[in-house]
Amino acid sequence: xxxxxxxxxxxxSTAAPQVAVIDWRAADAPARFVxxxxxxxxxxxxxxxxxxxxxxxxxxxxxxWLASPAVxxxxxxxxxxxxxxxxERSETAKGQTEKDLKAFFHHYPGGRYPQELSDAALRYRAxxxxxxxxxxxxxxxxxxxxxxxxxxxxxxxxxxxxxxTLLRILRYPPLRGDEPAGAMRAAAHEDINLLTVLPxxxxxxxxxxxxxxxxRDVPGDAGWLVINTGDMLQEASxxxxxxxxxxxxxxxxxxxxxxxxxxxxxxxxRPEVRLSARHTAAxxxxxxxxxxxxxxx
Ligand SMILES: O=C(O)CCC(=O)C(=O)O
Ligand SMILES: [Fe+2]
Numbered sequence: 643x644x645x646x647x648x649x650x651x652x653x654x655s656t657a658a659p660q661v662a663v664i665d666w667r668a669a670d671a672p673a674r675f676v677x678x679x680x681x682x683x684x685x686x687x688x689x690x691x692x693x694x695x696x697x698x699x700x701x702x703x704x705x706x707w708l709a710s711p712a713v714x715x716x717x718x719x720x721x722x723x724x725x726x727x728x729x730e731r732s733e734t735a736k737g738q739t740e741k742d743l744k745a746f747f748h749h750y751p752g753g754r755y756p757q758e759l760s761d762a763a764l765r766y767r768a769x770x771x772x773x774x775x776x777x778x779x780x781x782x783x784x785x786x787x788x789x790x791x792x793x794x795x796x797x798x799x800x801x802x803x804x805x806x807t808l809l810r811i812l813r814y815p816p817l818r819g820d821e822p823a824g825a826m827r828a829a830a831h832e833d834i835n836l837l838t839v840l841p842x843x844x845x846x847x848x849x850x851x852x853x854x855x856x857x858r859d860v861p862g863d864a865g866w867l868v869i870n871t872g873d874m875l876q877e878a879s880x881x882x883x884x885x886x887x888x889x890x891x892x893x894x895x896x897x898x899x900x901x902x903x904x905x906x907x908x909x910x911x912r913p914e915v916r917l918s919a920r921h922t923a924a925x926x927x928x929x930x931x932x933x934x935x936x937x938x939x
Pocket of ligand 1: 828843888904
């Protein structure tokens with residue numbers, strides 16, 4: 643007797659959409675990329691044009707630099723928003739109480755850059771910015787009609803000539819064991835900008851919050867590129883593109899003894915660009931930086 647078909651497990655029928663892994667060179671990459679952003683806020687690209695040897699070089703020189711006294715010459719300036727922020731001052735994500743277990747350096751075009759380091763991070767920045775602009779074109783072309791009607795101007799025009807795009811080089815130090823119980827490497831948060839380009843870190847930890855309320859690891863083999871939408875794209879699209887909550891989980895076991903490096907590029911419009919009836923890019927950023935404690939209230 644043939645067996646009756648087994649019922650579809652409920653976990654499957656209610657499963658949140660998965661982050662798509664897409665070959666950047668494929669003819670259908672733009673449409674699949676935008677589809678994944680719409681449904682998960684994230685997409686992962688393989689075979690992309692960013693030089694991965696350059697990324698390894700940046701890790702090798704910035705890992706010791708971010709843990710050295712040299713950072714004292716380049717501390718964060720709240721006016722220019724660039725420079726080094728140490729673990730003692732690090733961000734407190736919106737709605738969280740513990741500081742993140744991380745140190746980072748912010749770089750803006752024409753801004754400060756450690757003179758003792760090579761220009762590897764600047765060369766990566768140029769590559770990531772060019773790719774981000776291309777991906778924003780993909781979003782504009784394949785956005786649903788409702789999002790396109792909502793954009794106050796075409797997305798590529800919002801970034802033309804922008805000097806607000808931020809390169810952040812992050813070092814999450816090895817855990818010492820005395821960290822506050824609730825502290826994460828990066829607590830649950832959303833990014834503020836339009837799109838984020840994030841080369842997959844060599845250490846695990848990046849997780850995305852699904853619509854079902856479950857945390858899932860973002861697929862991220864070495865050499866892959868993680869892209870996510872930020873609050874500004876959500877705002878400009880009238881909520882059609884979600885800005886998805888993500889975090890970097892606190893490591894356990896062997897991984898806790900290793901530092902983790904990451905280098906997201908946050909694509910920002912020019913400050914005067916209107917995102918919605920309520921906000922320009924500048925007013926939106928200002929509100930969010932105050933919440934993060936990176937600008938005086
Ligand atoms: O370290 C990572 O992989 C992600 C960092 C991140 O989400 C951020 O800095 O906004
Ligand atoms: Fe983030």
